[in-house]
Amino acid sequence: MTSLRTIRGYAFDLDGTIWAGPHLLPGAAELVAALRRAGLAVVFASNSSRHGSDVLARELTRLGVPAEAREVVAAFDLTADEVLARIGPVPVLAIGTDDLERSLARVGHTPVPPERWTEARAVVVGNDPLFDFGRLRAASRAVAAGAAFFAVNLDARYPVADGFDPGCGALVEAVATAARSRPIVVGKPHPRMFEAAVARLGCPPAQAAMIGDSQESDIVGGKAAGMFTIWVAPHADVPAVVQPDLAVDGLPELHRLWLQAEDPSGSASLSA
Template identity: 70%
Template sequence: MTLREVRGFAFDLDGTIWAGPHLLPGAAELVAALRRADYPLVFASNSSRYGSEALARELTRLGIPAARHDVIAAFDLVADEVHDRLGSVDLLAIGTGELASALEEAGHRPLPIDRWREAKAVVVGNDPLFDFGRLRAASRAVASGAVFFAVNMDERFPVADGQFDPGCGALAEAVATAARVRPIVVGKPHSRLFEAAIARLGCSAHQTAMVGDNLASDIVGGRSVGMFTIWLEPQPAGEPTTQPDLAVASLIDLHRLWLGGRATPDATS
């Protein structure tokens, strides 16, 4: 399988399309070129703060027009994962207000942390207000038998100027350590998000490229479901532990390679 055979693209967001409040170089141009050539594409995000609607608005604001249907977020999949395993339940939502609202809209019943004993599940997303009280309530609930879900296990997510914020995984690890229970993980590298992206694109897995900057989530997960994997590696740091099908330094380089490999007459347009 080569880049020339790819018929649909799934792009990670944090660290691939954007970093903090800015698009990465070449992102808008590559997306626009793929759309002009009628290649289906979707943005496949491990986001645990915001769902697809908010992410689509942010893409549009930054210069890549997008609708909710163009984005698949782990944030949006966690409610279904809980429902598939437990039905509609009382739970603790350790995350943003948007996470609690999404779970409630799906039929679950978020509880205040002082009612942790009643929780049948604990869902951990990225939580800017995470503190000792939330950690105590979540870990006690899980240790008492509540089923533990994490939107993702990303330790960090990139923000502007090469900095990072602690990710959902950092908070989930704190709960897991205190409760001595490992979570059920919804996002990458687990298959649910990749399978949703493939279905949305309407291509077979081997004709779909997963483009991302995170070897452990984007590349490992994409390979596990048979996707063509493209690793965005701005600063090479030795031999990767997982081999992508293609490594590029930037989206500008990926754009150039895609144009060079196309068999269509307008390949240089």
């Protein structure tokens, strides 16, 4: 709780932390609202590879957590810029949603369809609900022929309300195996996401907290970035592979601990 008193900004993962599928998780809206009332900075740091910050912000708002696009840091948005910074504006084969192609085109890249894979100078893999053998063949052949290989993230699973769907990482591994090449990864736990989140929060990394349910991405990456890490672990029987600074069983518990840190006398309440 002493450490919580020093935190001036909070970065929340989305999938599995703020929401699961189409529903907010318990305590999410209340905690975010309380932090904002206290004048603390809040951003949402998502490994999303289907949609960018504008779509995610609208979904947060619809579910009861008002948010603007500038408050969302999405690996989806950072990927097009990463390709641009490394190799310039190029023809890109995008394995993902139509939104991914639009994001790439917005910064100057030229999306090419799978049947024209020989023209691609880069391959970008996101979460693609239409992924099939033809797309796998086109992407892996392009990479094997020398196209730069980028992955939005390496998350093997995508949390949904009734369990999980295969994530971006599952598709990336298929391409990587066939192409015999490893990708440049943009999303968590790699540094670019955390650097962007801390910059949006406007405080030093040591005064910023990363809150998430994934040890491999949220906690590992947050610790490497020098942030205070809070692991949301609703299942007590799941061991901590990497030691977070704080582990809670859900956002309501984090809310209670934050209130205690802010008001050691205990006069504050969750409904304050």
